[in-house]
Structures are given as structure tokens and as C-alpha cells.
Amino acid sequence: MPNENRYFIAVIPSEEISAEITAIKHEIARVYNAEKALKVMPHITLKAPFVISNDKTEALMQWFKTITLQTIPFDVSLDGFDVFDNPKNPVVFIKPETSDALHNLQKEILQAFKSMFPNIPVHFHEDDFHPHITLAYRDLTYPDFLKAKEVFKTRNYKNNFRVKSFSLLKHNGA
Structure with missing residues (x-):
């Protein structure tokens, strides 16, 4: 048994929206042979x-149970598709509309986390928050990414959901 685990914190859309997003992930897996994103539930x-480390897991769970933030509840509007056009690691995603509430929630969580766990490194991109719901990554080849990019840049997707909470999730390694 490993003596440490990976976790992350996310907002999870409603079941209905998650099912729609998962259907899009299945389409991408079928058309572009990119299945990795299917292993991860839709989330921001x-x-x-x-x-x-395992000896700090209880402290993490206690911190998460007792964290209180000012920014909940609020609505997230999903508006279309976008990409991270990086030849080594291209990503296709659903983009939430810019939202002060979502950005404030992320900042509050980061500040609270850094305060409680100052020795756990923060990823460089966390201070440049770019919210998204991943549809394809890691096993999406760059040629297939370019094809998907052309298809999804003209495709519409709109939906919204109410954020009432956020979740601490154990990373499955996908």
C-alpha cells in the first residue's frame, strides 16, 4: 500500500449535465481514438x-469538513468549446463563462489550502486559473486534435448549473 495519495478539489456539474458531457467524451473517444478523459468524471x-502522505490524510479530511467560504452558492454557465493548443499535450474542453464567483471560490480554496498545508507545492498554473471541463487530453494525438479543433470551434453547447458545494476527490491516476 502506498504511503501517500493524490487528491484534487473540484466543482462537479449536475448528473444531467455530467451525462451530456460524458456522451460528448464518448463521441470524441469513438471519432478521435482519445479515451483517457472517459476515466475522469466531468468537473472543473x-x-x-x-x-x-497517509499520516496527513486525517488532517486533510478534517480541514475539508470544516472549511468555510464566502462564495457559495452561484451559477456556472457553460458556453461552447475551446482548446489548449499545445502540440505535446493538446486539450479539448467545454468552457464556462467567465465568472467572478468561480474565480473567487478557487482563490479562497487555494488560500485556505496554502495556509493549512504550506509544505505542499502549488502548481504553477493555479495562480492563472483557466476553468474548463476536459473532453479529451493525454491520448489525443496532435493530428486528431487539429481535426477535433475544427469540428468543435463551430459547434454549440450551452447549459448551466448551480454550484452549492465543491468536492475533495481522490485521484485515480488517470
Whole structure:
């Protein structure tokens, strides 16, 4: 048994929206042979995956149970598709509309986390929060990414959900 585990903190859309997003992930897996994203439930990451030793897990759970924030509840509107066009690690995603409430929630969580766990490194991109719901990554080849990018840049997707909470999730390694 490993002496540490990976966790992350995220907002999870409603079951109905998650099912719609998962159907899009299945389509991408079928058309572009990119299945990795199917292993991860639809979510917006607020705190990137971090490693914590088993002897600190109880402190993490206690911190998470007692954290109080000012920014909940609020609505997230999903508006279309976008990409991270990086040849080594391309990503296709659903983009939430810019929201002060979502950005404030992420900042509050990061500040609270850094305060409680100052020795756990913070990912460089966490201070440049770019909320998204991943549809394809890691096993999406760059040529297939370019094809998907062309298809999804003209495709519409709109939905919204109410954020009433956020979740601490144990990372499965996907």
C-alpha cells in the first residue's frame, strides 16, 4: 500500500449535465481514438492534484469538513468549446463563462489550502486559473486534435448549473 495519495478539489456539474458531457467524451473517444478523459468524471478543477502522505490524510479530511467560504452558492454557465493548443499535450474542453464567483471560490480554496498545508507545492498554473471541463487530453494525438479543433470551434453547447458545494476527490491516476 502506498504511503501517500493524490487528491484534487473540484466543482462537479449536475448528473444531467455530467451525462451530456460524458456522451460528448464518448463521441470524441469513438471519432478521435482519445479515451483517457472517459476515466475522469466531468468537473472543473479548483485545486490541482496534490500528493499528501497517509499520516496527513486525517488532517486533510478534517480541514475539508470544516472549511468555510464566502462564495457559495452561484451559477456556472457553460458556453461552447475551446482548446489548449499545445502540440505535446493538446486539450479539448467545454468552457464556462467567465465568472467572478468561480474565480473567487478557487482563490479562497487555494488560500485556505496554502495556509493549512504550506509544505505542499502549488502548481504553477493555479495562480492563472483557466476553468474548463476536459473532453479529451493525454491520448489525443496532435493530428486528431487539429481535426477535433475544427469540428468543435463551430459547434454549440450551452447549459448551466448551480454550484452549492465543491468536492475533495481522490485521484485515480488517470
